[in-house]
Amino acid sequence: MKKDLDRLLEIADSAAGRISDWIEANDPIFLTSHLDADGLTAAGIMASALTRRNTPFHLRIVRQLDQVYLNEIAKDDSQRFIFCDLGSGQLPLIEDALGSSEIVILDHHPPGKEDVPSHIRQVNPHEYGFDATYEISGAGVSYLVARHLGGSNGDLAGLAVVGALGDIQDRGKQHDFVGLNKEIIIEDAIASGVVDRSIDMRIFGRETRPIHIALQYSSDPYIPGISNDPEGALNFLADLGIELREDEQWRTIASLAKEEKRKLNSELVTYMLKHNIPPREAQSLVGVVFTMVQEEKGSYLRDARMFSTLLNSTGRSNQGGIGVAICMGDRKNMLRKAETILKEYREQLALGLQWLTDDPEAIQKLQLIQTFHAKDRIPDTIVGSIAGMALNARILDWSKPVIAFVYSRDGRVKVSGRTIRRIVEAGADLGKAMKEASAEIGSGSEGGGHNIAAGATIPRGQEDQFLKIIQRILRKQLGRMKEVTSQPEESANEETIK
Ligand SMILES: [Mn+2]
CATH class of the missing domain: 3.10.310.40 (Diaminopimelate Epimerase; Chain A, domain 1)
Structure with a gap:
């Protein structure tokens, strides 16, 4: 199918029109979204847009849309439903449970083949020739609608960047975006002054953490003997001769002099190749990073990938409401709670990995x-x-x-x-x-x-x-596949750290 952006934007506009009608009629709105980072940012985008129109709403964050849940919300007072980052795969279930209620579905999962009845408005880029598995996320689709819900919702594109990263849609060269994320989402986010895009070491906490801690937390790419290994990280840096402190303060990767950063990067790549990491992975140390420029330096929210990790941990711990509150602007209690959740979540991940290792x-x-x-x-x-x-x-x-x-x-x-x-x-x-x-x-x-x-x-x-x-x-x-082997990737014309 040929990509048809005009029709996608038309249908997004008409979904916004339907939601605006509900807002004007004072109809109570019931918002349901998915518990991962993409779902939480999608919810944050819609919830912010509704709040800016002074519209009250119910919000539920769920792991999946099933019969039990749909039957439950069918009994709710509100008969106006918005589903974000889910719904397209459950259309028959939704029709069954919610009857003729008015519904808007904002999703990017591949839809089934069913006809969509007129009381359901579905915005799903797959229907217009886009592969929304990597071109745009549930948050991005929600943003396409939200920007028609009010005059100044451009800043919400920043959340759509976070959502897309949560769904690992940074699948272009050097972990850049492709497709609609690149053409619309990141453009709007930069134009609104909420996101900056640059090339740097893709290591979490490069602005916030002591260098050895940042390296030790790196899980993508994973650096054997350094990731999850405090001593290994310290030894590696000692061998490089990089000073970890300056005037009693821990230095960060961002604070390294250009030459030091270049050296750290090239030595890490060499080290990874020596440890049998495929070149493509090793080179992925440097790539596109997205900075949430309005967040404080040192905050978990400053790096958009870290932001999505933090949100994901709240959802996966069944406390997605905290994540949505952060998306809606809470930078006090909810952010502190989320930081604690992330720490516990990390510990559980580490325990799981330890089990598989041992x-x-x-x-x-x-x-x-x-x-x-x-x-x-x-x-x-x-x-x-x-x-x-x-x-x-x-x-x-x-x-x-x-x-x-x-x-x-x-x-x-x-x-x-x-x-x-x-x-x-x-x-x-x-x-x-x-x-x-x-x-x-x-x-x-x-x-x-x-x-x-x-x-x-x-x-x-x-x-x-x-x-x-x-x-x-x-x-x-995989019928036509002979054998999957690791093969070096071309790396010409890549941007480098400025
Ligand atoms: Mn998603």
Whole structure:
């Protein structure tokens, strides 16, 4: 399908028109969004736009849209619903549960084939030829609508940048954006004076943390012997002869002299190559960074990627309301609470990684995939993050998608699938695989998501069957793939640190 930006913007405009009608009629509005960073920023964008129009609303943050939840909100006073960063994949469920209520869906997940009845207005870039898996996020779609809801909502594009990074849409050269994120979202965010784009070392806390701490926290890229290793990080820096303090103050990566920064970067790349990190990963140390220029230096919110990590931790800890409050401008209590949540969340991730490191037998290698079952060992909301980090950290084998299981709080099994871009480029689509496999398992199962990261929920006891089906689907998807090997990437014409 040819990309049709005019039609996408037209439908976004008409969705804004419908919401404006609700606002003017004083209809109570019920907003539902997803618990990850993209969903929370999407909620923050809509909630800010409604608040700026003095419109009260209900807000719920959910892990997934299911029958139980929809039946529950069907009983609410408000019969005007907005769904952000979810809904397109659950259209039949929504129609069933909410009858003829007026509904706006702002989503970027691949929609089903169903016809959309007129009481539902769906804004989904997939319908107009865009691949919204990487071109624009749920927050971005919400922004396209929000900017028509009031005169001065351009600043909300900053949140859409954070949301897109949360969904790992920085898939252009040097981790830049592509498509609508590049053409509209980042443009508006820069024009509104909320975001700055530059080339720098992509290390969290480069402006805020002592250098050795920043290195030690680096998980993308993962630096063996330095990430998660305080002593390793200190030794590496000592060998380089970089002074860690100046006048009793810890220095940061940002405060390094140009020559020092260049040296740190090139020595890190050399070190990573020596430790068998593929060139593409090692070179990804330098890339596009997005700075939230209105946030205080030293704040978690200053680096847009860090901002999204902070939000994600609130959602994954079932406290997404705190994340939305931060998106809406709270820089006091809620921010402090979120910082505590992030710390605990990090500890849980580290524990999960430690388990996989200490107990390699927990990881079962099958022909096309690898799998582990965390049972009750880790919270069901973070199993996907652990699987993704374990891939980055090479605790898991890069050449095979990982399918991870954990017992979910509702008595079923939560499944998370993660892979790397190279496998997707070879034809794998975990979102489709999860959806098809869940359908085949049948009642009590649902699944879907993106090609590179997807999830499902299935009944207990069906794990082995699920793995079998997933492998069969992947075999078909990867049919033309011979072998996935690591190959050096071209690196010509890349921008360098200024
Ligand atoms: Mn999303």
